[in-house]
Amino acid sequence: MTTDVDGDTTELSRPARRQAEIAAYVVKHGSVSANDLVEAFGVSVMTVHRDLDELERQGVVRKYRGGVSAQPTSVFESNVAYRLNTAHAEKAAIARHARAMIEPGMSVMLDDSTSALALVDLFEDIAPLTVATNFLPAITKLAQLRDVTLLALGGIYSATHDSFGGMPCAEAVEALHADLLFCSVSAVSSTHAFHQEEEIVLVKRAMLRSARTKVLLVDHAKLQRTALHRLAPLTDFDVVIVDEKTPKDLIEPLRDHGATVEVAKL
Amino acid sequence: MTTDVDGDTTELSRPARRQAEIAAYVVKHGSVSANDLVEAFGVSVMTVHRDLDELERQGVVRKYRGGVSAQPTSVFESNVAYRLNTAHAEKAAIARHARAMIEPGMSVMLDDSTSALALVDLFEDIAPLTVATNFLPAITKLAQLRDVTLLALGGIYSATHDSFGGMPCAEAVEALHADLLFCSVSAVSSTHAFHQEEEIVLVKRAMLRSARTKVLLVDHAKLQRTALHRLAPLTDFDVVIVDEKTPKDLIEPLRDHGATVEVAKL
DNA sequence: ATAACATAACACCAGAAGACGATAAGAACG
DNA sequence: CGTTCTTATCGTCTTCTGGTGTTATGTTAT
Numbered sequence: 001m002t003t004d005v006d007g008d009t010t011e012l013s014r015p016a017r018r019q020a021e022i023a024a025y026v027v028k029h030g031s032v033s034a035n036d037l038v039e040a041f042g043v044s045v046m047t048v049h050r051d052l053d054e055l056e057r058q059g060v061v062r063k064y065r066g067g068v069s070a071q072p073t074s075v076f077e078s079n080v081a082y083r084l085n086t087a088h089a090e091k092a093a094i095a096r097h098a099r100a101m102i103e104p105g106m107s108v109m110l111d112d113s114t115s116a117l118a119l120v121d122l123f124e125d126i127a128p129l130t131v132a133t134n135f136l137p138a139i140t141k142l143a144q145l146r147d148v149t150l151l152a153l154g155g156i157y158s159a160t161h162d163s164f165g166g167m168p169c170a171e172a173v174e175a176l177h178a179d180l181l182f183c184s185v186s187a188v189s190s191t192h193a194f195h196q197e198e199e200i201v202l203v204k205r206a207m208l209r210s211a212r213t214k215v216l217l218v219d220h221a222k223l224q225r226t227a228l229h230r231l232a233p234l235t236d237f238d239v240v241i242v243d244e245k246t247p248k249d250l251i252e253p254l255r256d257h258g259a260t261v262e263v264a265k266l
Numbered sequence: 267m268t269t270d271v272d273g274d275t276t277e278l279s280r281p282a283r284r285q286a287e288i289a290a291y292v293v294k295h296g297s298v299s300a301n302d303l304v305e306a307f308g309v310s311v312m313t314v315h316r317d318l319d320e321l322e323r324q325g326v327v328r329k330y331r332g333g334v335s336a337q338p339t340s341v342f343e344s345n346v347a348y349r350l351n352t353a354h355a356e357k358a359a360i361a362r363h364a365r366a367m368i369e370p371g372m373s374v375m376l377d378d379s380t381s382a383l384a385l386v387d388l389f390e391d392i393a394p395l396t397v398a399t400n401f402l403p404a405i406t407k408l409a410q411l412r413d414v415t416l417l418a419l420g421g422i423y424s425a426t427h428d429s430f431g432g433m434p435c436a437e438a439v440e441a442l443h444a445d446l447l448f449c450s451v452s453a454v455s456s457t458h459a460f461h462q463e464e465e466i467v468l469v470k471r472a473m474l475r476s477a478r479t480k481v482l483l484v485d486h487a488k489l490q491r492t493a494l495h496r497l498a499p500l501t502d503f504d505v506v507i508v509d510e511k512t513p514k515d516l517i518e519p520l521r522d523h524g525a526t527v528e529v530a531k532l
Numbered sequence: 533a534t535a536a537c538a539t540a541a542c543a544c545c546a547g548a549a550g551a552c553g554a555t556a557a558g559a560a561c562g
Numbered sequence: 563c564g565t566t567c568t569t570a571t572c573g574t575c576t577t578c579t580g581g582t583g584t585t586a587t588g589t590t591a592t
Contacts, residue, residue, distance in 0.1 A: 013580090014581080015581065015582090033537095034537080034538085035537090043582080043583090044582070044583050044584085045537090045538090045583095046538095046539090046582075046583065046584085047581080047582065047583080049538070049539075050581090050582090056412075057412045063538095065536095065537070065538075065589090065590065065591080066536085066591095134420075139402075140402075140406070143402060143423055143425070143428070146323045149422065149423070150422070150423035151421070151422055151434065152418065152420040152421060152423060152430050153420045154400075154417070154418040154419045154420030154421070154435075154438050155417070155418060155420070156415065156416070156417055157405075157408070157409055157415075157416035157417070157418060159409070162409070164418050164420070168417065168441060168442075169420075171438075171441065172434060172437075172438060175434060175437065176434075279550090279551095279577095280551080280577095281550085281551065281552095299567095300567080300568085301567090309552075309553090310552065310553050310554080311567090311568090312552075312553060312568095312569090313551080313552060313553075315567095315568070316551090316552090329568095331559090331560060331567065331568080332561090332566085332567070
């Protein structure tokens with residue numbers, strides 16, 4: 001694995017990756033024409049349009065005759081950043097580590113993060129289990145599993161996150177109380193967890209209130225960054241799990257501020 | 267019953283159909299061994315087991331060493347009946363008819379029925395639209411659509427229905443009020459709509475309370491039948507839509523009892 | 533009116549996923 | 563203990579779908 005700054009471009013389907021790259025290109029250039037993209041990416045104009053349609057559906061760009069323009073960066077960040085930023089191996093490691101905390105019969109809540117999604121793949125063996133989530137891909141997977149009671153948290157669908165949110169979702173969360181919560185955020189400073197979008201923060205906060213044990217899943221790319229909204233202090237989480245690639249000198253500050261940090265091996 | 271009168275056996279993958287047939291076979295014989303099924307269906311024992319595992323996951327049969335036995339008929343009816351009984355063309359016709367009632371900007375609620383699912387395919391053109399449903403296949407489809415605000419009704423997942431239900435779902439429904447409700451049931455007498463399962467009835471009743479205009483979608487196979495739970499009198503629905511294959515002398519009684527019945531053409 | 537752009541409709545290809553059976557290992561029953 | 567039933571694993575085959583370009587038709591601007 002050639003790890004590098006934003007490397008690990010694998011584990012993403014070709015069109016998905018191209019779309020993410022196109023999104024980045026558009027954001028960088030502000031606004032471009034379809035033909036520019038044809039040249040830049042070496043695909044037909046038809047394909048470019050299809051990609052742009054998809055990106056528009058997700059709210060990342062705006063199409064108009066003659067080209068496209070970028071949307072507010074917050075949207076871009078929570079979409080593309082999360083798509084490009086795979087860190088697949090790390091997330092799997094974190095998931096394996098988190099798994100040890102789960103025992104058969106427990107009720108588990110998951111938020112809309114790829115980190116949480118990695119956990120789902122491990123659930124088959126821990127059954128029986130009750131799982132509550134608002135993340136559509138997770139819901140789809142869990143519906144297949146025997147011995148897992150799936151509790152879908154409904155709400156308003158967001159194409160950007162592929163999950164449900166808003167007030168209906170927050171209310172659904174509030175009606176529950178899970179043994180365990182696994183969630184992730186887009187940025188983590190030495191004291192707090194952050195996220196760009198208010199909508200999402202709303203739901204995550206509700207989840208924090210509705211779980212006994214709260215676990216924050218953090219791959220190293222998230223550390224030492226911030227975003228618009230402060231979600232919660234790290235001390236609100238019972239455990240913060242980071243991956244092995246996290247530099248030691250980034251972990252220390254967290255512990256100094258009172259957080260319980262565990263490092264997922266391999 | 268049984269009798270695939272219209273034998274529209276298409277539109278169902280080979281294994282899915284075989285599974286449905288196996289289910290019917292099991293219900294008919296009460297309990298059978300795997301080997302019986304091997305002979306009856308001409309597939310390997312391995313495949314039989316796989317099919318039975320799937321049926322067990324859906325709650326249709328119970329496996330034990332040496333064979334399988336049928337589960338209470340209510341489960342069978344709401345699962346297999348709905349899978350075998352496609353009546354694909356009829357449902358599409360009903361959906362097209364129902365479509366005329368929807369205008370851009372409306373909020374529409376759908377229950378967990380294949381009839382309602384047929385409607386989803388037509389939504390793309392009516393956009394913008396707000397759609398609320400607890401039916402997973404519908405949710406998946408709607409999530410793809412631009413210009414459709416999707417409001418997922420969460421709850422406890424039922425593998426038999428591939429939808430969400432229970433108290434959480436009923437609560438989510440009660441928090442809403444839609445312009446239109448399209449729903450279906452398993453049986454319709456000349457005065458009432460029926461369904462076998464209490465859980466489902468609970469949700470459907472909530473939906474009836476949370477919509478201004480209520481539409482019942484009925485393909486002719488449902489008529490002149492009853493089931494355990496009486497859902498509601500037909501007069502509670504603003505419109506009852508039946509397909510063209512419905513014998514006239516079955517429609518008259520409905521009208522005599524005060525229901526508004528419309529016939530979907532083609 | 534014409535050129536530039538966008539969408540729709542078709543067809544093709546490839547890779548992935550599904551379906552299936554054979555064999556072998558494992559578990560329950562007598 | 564052997565017999566019978568069940569599950570696991572693997573390889574093959576097929577089916578399907580996703581991704582794509584090409585051509586044709588529609589739309590908007592100049």
